Amino acid sequence: MTTHSITVEHNFETAHRLPHLEGKCQSLHGHSWRAQVTVSAPSLTGRNQLGASSAGTVVEFGRFKKLMREWIDDRLDHGTMLGLRDPLVGPLREDGCKVFVFGAEWEGGDWGGAQWPTVEAVAALLAAQAYGWLSSMWDDPMDTTIAARTEVTRVHVTETAVNAAVWEAR
Numbered sequence: 269m270t271t272h273s274i275t276v277e278h279n280f281e282t283a284h285r286l287p288h289l290e291g292k293c294q295s296l297h298g299h300s301w302r303a304q305v306t307v308s309a310p311s312l313t314g315r316n317q318l319g320a321s322s323a324g325t326v327v328e329f330g331r332f333k334k335l336m337r338e339w340i341d342d343r344l345d346h347g348t349m350l351g352l353r354d355p356l357v358g359p360l361r362e363d364g365c366k367v368f369v370f371g372a373e374w375e376g377g378d379w380g381g382a383q384w385p386t387v388e389a390v391a392a393l394l395a396a397q398a399y400g401w402l403s404s405m406w407d408d409p410m411d412t413t414i415a416a417r418t419e420v421t422r423v424h425v426t427e428t429a430v431n432a433a434v435w436e437a438r
């Protein structure tokens with residue numbers, strides 16, 4: 269069986285802190301995050317208004333990146349990622365800051381523990397969201413660029429040049 273995959277990337281400037289870990293990560297700090305999302309399909313067979321067809325794409329880069337960029341830029345970029353139990357959530361919000369709360373806005377569920385904004389949890393968060401981006405393309409009957417049985421297979425997130433996490437579908 270063959271697999272076709274595409275990978276797209278986006279960056280975001282976002283603060284976080286991990287008060288449950290010992291050391292410097294307890295202090296609020298920022299990173300230039302990079303997320304690479306890989307989408308795969310067993311064939312390039314897609315659809316058009318007449319039925320099964322092929323645009324020759326797993327998903328069209330531009331459409332998928334638009335969905336990815338809008339979600340990341342709206343919710344994470346130039347904001348702060350915190351855990352639900354972090355006492356900074358209230359004060360930052362009261363001061364008008366953008367805050368994304370792990371364990372609230374996104375609870376993790378089957379995607380793995382997500383109570384704190386570790387790099388691992390950010391990768392799982394984006395994998396879960398990427399399934400939503402694919403669903404919205406699939407639900408659009410005019411979208412002829414998404415192949416059948418597309419899946420999110422890998423999300424690679426870096427917070428620094430030397431720290432990264434990977435979420436991979438089994």
Ligand SMILES: Nc1nc2c(c(=O)[nH]1)N=C([C@H](O)[C@H](O)COP(=O)(O)OP(=O)(O)OP(=O)(O)O)CN2
Nearest residue numbers: 285286289292293297385386387388427428430431
């Ligand atoms: N498994 C994880 N471990 C750590 C995470 C994480 O998300 N997952 N996060 C942190 C901190 O957020 C911190 O930003 C990074 O810590 P650390 O690599 O120790 O710090 P530096 O980037 O300054 O390290 P260098 O010495 O510059 O390489 C901690 N652990």
